Amino acid sequence: MDCVSTGGNxxxxxxxxxxxxxxxxxxxxxxxxxxxYQAPPDxxxxxxxxxxxxxxxxxxxxxxxxxxxxxxxQMNSEKSRLTITLHCKHGLLKTHNLSFxxxxxxxxVFDKESRGNVLQAQPRLWVDTVLHFPPSLEEVCVSVxxxxxxxxxxxxDDADPSRAMMTELCLSSEEFDHFAISSQNSxxxxxxxxxxxxxxxxxxxxxxxMYFDDPGSPVVLSVSDSVLEANFxxxxxxxxxxxxxxxxxxxxxxxxxxxxxDFMSDDMDSYLIAMExxxxxxxxxxxxxxxxxxxxxxxxxxTRQEEEEEEEEELLDRPPSKKFCSLFFGSVLPASTQLTxxxxxxxxxxxxxxxDEGEKE
Amino acid sequence: MPLSxxxxxxxxxxxxxxxxxxxxxxxxxxxxxxxxxxxxxxxxQNGLKVTVEDSKCLQANAFIQADIFxxxxxxxxxxxxxxxxxxxxxxxTIFGGSTVPGVSTALRMCYIGYGYPLTLFLEEAGVVTVxxxxxxxxxxxxxxxxxxxxxxxxxxLQSDSLKEAFSELDMTSEVLQLTMSPSHPYFRLSTFGxxxxxxxxxxxxxxxxxxxxxxKTQKNRYKMSxxxxxxxxxxxxxxxxxxxxxxxxxSLQYLVRNDDGQICFVEYYCCPDEEVxxx
Numbered sequence: 288m289d290c291v292s293t294g295g296n297x298x299x300x301x302x303x304x305x306x307x308x309x310x311x312x313x314x315x316x317x318x319x320x321x322x323x324y325q326a327p328p329d330x331x332x333x334x335x336x337x338x339x340x341x342x343x344x345x346x347x348x349x350x351x352x353x354x355x356x357x358x359x360x361q362m363n364s365e366k367s368r369l370t371i372t373l374h375c376k377h378g379l380l381k382t383h384n385l386s387f388x389x390x391x392x393x394x395x396v397f398d399k400e401s402r403g404n405v406l407q408a409q410p411r412l413w414v415d416t417v418l419h420f421p422p423s424l425e426e427v428c429v430s431v432x433x434x435x436x437x438x439x440x441x442x443x444d445d446a447d448p449s450r451a452m453m454t455e456l457c458l459s460s461e462e463f464d465h466f467a468i469s470s471q472n473s474x475x476x477x478x479x480x481x482x483x484x485x486x487x488x489x490x491x492x493x494x495x496x497m498y499f500d501d502p503g504s505p506v507v508l509s510v511s512d513s514v515l516e517a518n519f520x521x522x523x524x525x526x527x528x529x530x531x532x533x534x535x536x537x538x539x540x541x542x543x544x545x546x547x548x549d550f551m552s553d554d555m556d557s558y559l560i561a562m563e564x565x566x567x568x569x570x571x572x573x574x575x576x577x578x579x580x581x582x583x584x585x586x587x588x589x590t591r592q593e594e595e596e597e598e599e600e601e602l603l604d605r606p607p608s609k610k611f612c613s614l615f616f617g618s619v620l621p622a623s624t625q626l627t628x629x630x631x632x633x634x635x636x637x638x639x640x641x642x643d644e645g646e647k648e
Numbered sequence: 649m650p651l652s653x654x655x656x657x658x659x660x661x662x663x664x665x666x667x668x669x670x671x672x673x674x675x676x677x678x679x680x681x682x683x684x685x686x687x688x689x690x691x692x693q694n695g696l697k698v699t700v701e702d703s704k705c706l707q708a709n710a711f712i713q714a715d716i717f718x719x720x721x722x723x724x725x726x727x728x729x730x731x732x733x734x735x736x737x738x739x740x741t742i743f744g745g746s747t748v749p750g751v752s753t754a755l756r757m758c759y760i761g762y763g764y765p766l767t768l769f770l771e772e773a774g775v776v777t778v779x780x781x782x783x784x785x786x787x788x789x790x791x792x793x794x795x796x797x798x799x800x801x802x803x804x805l806q807s808d809s810l811k812e813a814f815s816e817l818d819m820t821s822e823v824l825q826l827t828m829s830p831s832h833p834y835f836r837l838s839t840f841g842x843x844x845x846x847x848x849x850x851x852x853x854x855x856x857x858x859x860x861x862x863x864k865t866q867k868n869r870y871k872m873s874x875x876x877x878x879x880x881x882x883x884x885x886x887x888x889x890x891x892x893x894x895x896x897x898x899s900l901q902y903l904v905r906n907d908d909g910q911i912c913f914v915e916y917y918c919c920p921d922e923e924v925x926x927x
Contacts, residue, residue: 336843337843339843340842340843340844343816343818343843344846346816347815347816350812350816354812368844377809377854377855377856378850378851378853378854378855378856379809379813379848379849379850379854379856380847380848380849380851381813381816381846381847381848381849382846382847382848382849383844383845383846383847384844384845384846385843385844386843386844
């Protein structure tokens, strides 16, 4: 692979790398057939390297802007070496030879066009919205229905009620460049990755699109123009965990006011009733699953898990956070046998319990 | 000004008196060599030379000529002593070191002689502080035996371009390799770090290159930890001369302009880390 970018594009490339560095620790590079990349078919290979090494090359954005005229990236698969050459003013030439590891190609299984819900807005809108959440907040919940979008922080069910703060924003569909909602829905995903994309999008001035379906299936955040396309595919919390957090907030603290529009399904209602009348106490999210539920989970999770793993890889080596995993474990099944069958049907399990953790990346 | 109202008899006792209206003209340049606690002071009629050494492999010298000072009186041919440089700098900046225009700290530095402390009278906005810093027997500075007749390669660069390179140097590299050659790559700084290597090439016809006199290809490595402190001197300077001699010893000379536009010099001498076969 041998490619060159000039002038302002070098800064865009640098910003993309800085943005990705906020998501994961490794960078995967893959030359593609189209565009400026040249990848002879017999030399198709993929590489990964610590993102910090590449970041060091593009460390100072201001000096890049000031002095870099041209940036050339060459990949030498025989020597497992990536060479980045920066041609700067006054004839100064900076050459960085970075070693990389060969790896399998990463392919996230997603098709954003087939997502039922699409929101698109100028980066400024997303940035202004996200600004209201504390920097330490990990997960955000986006709910849509009809003509409105709500963003609120995802409060852990085991959080101390006296310390928990709920922030909720409501945006009208008119604020968006594109608003296509097929069904009322609510998804929860990591805010950190969204922030990472937004720093990149804001500097490039490109609108940010969000494609999503039901909770549990990935959300795709995307920016694109004629020369670049960025897709951030993130896992979302599955539906049963969602119901959990809502049911808990209702039963326990009565703090979170659900949005006036009812976007919960009928199955949810009966589940909630079961929760409120259950003999079992407030669920504790210890990773110690109920014995029979483990079997159920194992069966239900087999096919879903493969998909999850591929999505996880797309997150650049970072599996869904441990918090996500523990929420799955803590799923409470009421004692009553009638309700058991109903709840296991509506449950979508995405991860196996802690004993299988070793299988995951 | 209070500093000048010392009694005449006291002044007669000092073998060295140096005064500055703006103490920053001394403190700034001393900061450029302050990588170790102790400094050797050597005063002659020409001015002040302050030396700091590290590991017997690195030596930094700051030269402040006599005409930089508003008053420079010396009653001996050579005066030498050693002081704690960190303490000296703390005293010179005792009024905070803020750069409010028009306000500066005035300095009168006095030395009675061997066995006596170095006395500093500092004044700012009517407030006077007197500091007495203990002096020690001066150690003999290393003689790197670097003479201009032995110089193999020499370049003079404008500092700006080197500043950027030095700020980006891969600190995971133990050495900084310097290649100087009459042919490509002419002048190259290289690092060998954890993620790979990096090279910074300056062509001989670059407009940042003020002088290019290389007679022979030389590649020498110097410990990064020794050279990194020179970045401070580089930051203050507007020009730097880089010379290597036949043994591979490195001399870096920085031209520094102080607040009043006067010229001072800082130089660094460094031994090479290991023998590298010359091409």
